[in-house]
Amino acid sequence: xxxxxxxIKSPRNIYGQTLSELGEKNPNIVVLDADLSCSTQTxxxxxxxxxxFFNCGIAEQDLITTAAGLAYGGKTVxxxxxxxxxxxxxxxxxxxxxxxxxxxxxIVATHGGITVGEDGASHQALEDISFMRxxxxxxxxxxxxxxxxxxxxxxxxxxxxxxxxxxxxxNLKTIFDKNEYKFNPRVGLKIKDGKDLTIVTNGExxxxxxxxxxxxxxxxxxADILHYxxxxxxxxxxxxxxxxxxxxxxxxxNHSIIGGLGSAVCESLSENYPTKVLRIGTEDTFGQSxxxxxxxxxxxxxxxxxxxxxIKFMDVR
Amino acid sequence: xxxxxxxxxxxxxxxxxxxxxxxxxxxxxxxxxxxxxxKKILNVPVDWDKSPDFKNRDRFILSKGHAxxxxxxxxxxxxxxxxxxxxxxxxxxSKLQGHPSSKVGLAGIEVSTGSLGQGxxxxxxxxxxxxxxxxxxxxxxxxGDGEMQEGSVWESLMNINNQKLSNLVVIIDKNNLQIDGSxxxxxxxxxxxxxxxxxxxxxxxxxxxxxxxxxxxxxxxKKANEPFxxxxxxxxxxxxxxxxxxxxWHGKAPNDEQLKLALEELC
Numbered sequence: 376x377x378x379x380x381x382x383i384k385s386p387r388n389i390y391g392q393t394l395s396e397l398g399e400k401n402p403n404i405v406v407l408d409a410d411l412s413c414s415t416q417t418x419x420x421x422x423x424x425x426x427x428f429f430n431c432g433i434a435e436q437d438l439i440t441t442a443a444g445l446a447y448g449g450k451t452v453x454x455x456x457x458x459x460x461x462x463x464x465x466x467x468x469x470x471x472x473x474x475x476x477x478x479x480x481x482i483v484a485t486h487g488g489i490t491v492g493e494d495g496a497s498h499q500a501l502e503d504i505s506f507m508r509x510x511x512x513x514x515x516x517x518x519x520x521x522x523x524x525x526x527x528x529x530x531x532x533x534x535x536x537x538x539x540x541x542x543x544x545x546n547l548k549t550i551f552d553k554n555e556y557k558f559n560p561r562v563g564l565k566i567k568d569g570k571d572l573t574i575v576t577n578g579e580x581x582x583x584x585x586x587x588x589x590x591x592x593x594x595x596x597x598a599d600i601l602h603y604x605x606x607x608x609x610x611x612x613x614x615x616x617x618x619x620x621x622x623x624x625x626x627x628x629n630h631s632i633i634g635g636l637g638s639a640v641c642e643s644l645s646e647n648y649p650t651k652v653l654r655i656g657t658e659d660t661f662g663q664s665x666x667x668x669x670x671x672x673x674x675x676x677x678x679x680x681x682x683x684x685x686i687k688f689m690d691v692r
Numbered sequence: 693x694x695x696x697x698x699x700x701x702x703x704x705x706x707x708x709x710x711x712x713x714x715x716x717x718x719x720x721x722x723x724x725x726x727x728x729x730x731k732k733i734l735n736v737p738v739d740w741d742k743s744p745d746f747k748n749r750d751r752f753i754l755s756k757g758h759a760x761x762x763x764x765x766x767x768x769x770x771x772x773x774x775x776x777x778x779x780x781x782x783x784x785x786s787k788l789q790g791h792p793s794s795k796v797g798l799a800g801i802e803v804s805t806g807s808l809g810q811g812x813x814x815x816x817x818x819x820x821x822x823x824x825x826x827x828x829x830x831x832x833x834x835x836g837d838g839e840m841q842e843g844s845v846w847e848s849l850m851n852i853n854n855q856k857l858s859n860l861v862v863i864i865d866k867n868n869l870q871i872d873g874s875x876x877x878x879x880x881x882x883x884x885x886x887x888x889x890x891x892x893x894x895x896x897x898x899x900x901x902x903x904x905x906x907x908x909x910x911x912x913x914k915k916a917n918e919p920f921x922x923x924x925x926x927x928x929x930x931x932x933x934x935x936x937x938x939x940x941w942h943g944k945a946p947n948d949e950q951l952k953l954a955l956e957e958l959c
Contacts, residue, residue: 405824440810445818448821448822471810
């Protein structure tokens with residue numbers, strides 16, 4: 376399942392490409408953007424299907440609610456902008472119009488997480504998953520590489536109902552083999568077997584967790600790695616199974632430790648199998664400007680930093 | 693027409709009185725608009741989604757969702773569902789939610805509304821979908837004037853003009869009042885007609901309680917090949933003397949005595 380090819384690709388590019396491929400087969404797909412179509416890469420769809428592309432301008436509330444209307448009119452709707460503006464700016468519209476009426480709108484937000492980089496805190500969505508996860512009937516998906524982005528977008532196009540899909544700005548190392556990987560929306564995916572601790576992650580931190588796990592192996596600590604692209608609905612069964620085995624759970628995500636994957640894990644474990652959990656993500660804080668890797672380092676999200684935090688956590692225990 | 697409107701106004705007051713909550717002022721102000729729409733203008737089958745012609749229906753969206761009592765009473769009057777449901781308004785388990793909900797499957801309700809400033813963008817999306825599917829139906833969206841203080845309405849107006857959506861009709865129930873007082877004191881919209889014109893709309897200002905003016909404006913809007921807005925000048929609380937032009941009746945139920953007085957006036 377894991378890729379043997381060493382390559383780095385842009386998930387936004389893959390999103391745009393997949394959309395325009397889907398657009399050919401499915402004339403019912405429409406796409407909306409809010410003046411960021413080159414950044415989100417929905418421009419690829421626009422260039423092919425100008426009649427089915429609507430640019431709502433710098434007006435995210437209008438973007439989301441017009442998307443809702445198109446979905447009510449029977450269309451399969453993809454609406455894109457940066458994660459910061461696709462969620463916080465129009466939370467009411469997402470809740471009261473899209474989700475309350477369970478409309479077929481896929482909000483595909485790019486530039487999620489701290490790795491937006493130099494634009495700084497105003498553009499770094501660190502709470503988006505928290506916002507989306509709390510709304511009834513919203514599915515929340517955070518893919519980890521380009522193979523998965525493509526699979527998830529294809530899944531979204533053929534699955535009815537509201538969905539929030541978060542894509543990073545960063546180019547990503549390919550993790551999953553294109554010919555072998557199949558996205559499963561129902562279960563967390565076991566990436567590696569281990570007995571000493573469980574690491575749960577998703578999004579661009581999966582690549583970092585793999586590096587950390589390798590380092591842990593070198594000192595004789597074997598991690599059970601669970602990848603959870605679907606944060607909601609949350610598959611607690613796989614998690615509890617792993618926690619029963621290792622008794623220690625670490626969550627790593629490019630998001631605030633409040634309300635995201637870390638919270639989903641804590642909620643599930645506290646109800647089903649209380650286990651000590653270490654949440655690794657951004658703390659209760661805003662981000663700042665910086666180069667992507669520097670920021671990952673600063674906020675403790677690189678493979679090495681994750682490794683160090685885990686060693687400390689294991690020692691304390 | 694007046695008879696129908698009076699009877700709907702009576703139902704509204706009985707519903708709100710029974711629920712001990714609701715929004716009489718803005719419901720009463722838009723009754724005449726709704727009566728003309730449902731009696732003369734809208735092509736919406738009474739058997740709703742059971743009709744073979746369902747997909748070709750005109751769409752009506754009540755963006756000022758707090759006037760739900762007016763919409764429910766109108767729909768019941770015109771036979772979309774039984775009048776016996778009306779007294780369930782705002783009561784646990786009822787399909788007549790405080791603000792319209794499409795989740796509960798009530799005939800005549802298109803989409804959920806209630807959080808102000810969203811119906812117009814929804815309507816624009818529906819109008820775009822109809823245009824893509826080459827369906828000739830029209831979309832009518834009813835907003836309150838206070839609601840137009842929401843910035844999202846203006847985002848949508850810009851989009852409607854940009855997309856040249858001539859299959860959508862904007863109706864503004866301009867009763868000049870909002871919860872805290874008069875719209876012009878709190879955050880004035882005037883001159884609303886000029887603003888809408890500047891946003892690219894053909895604007896018709898009419899008396900929102902005059903059936904002939906309403907019908908003519910709707911007919912003109914249906915034929916228009918440009919974005920069209922109707923400013924219906926109305927009286928909040930219309931038909932009940934002690935509620936008229938009194939903002940305190942925005943969201944308050946009448947007591948037994950007040951209901952009795954109001955119903956007498958509407959006989």
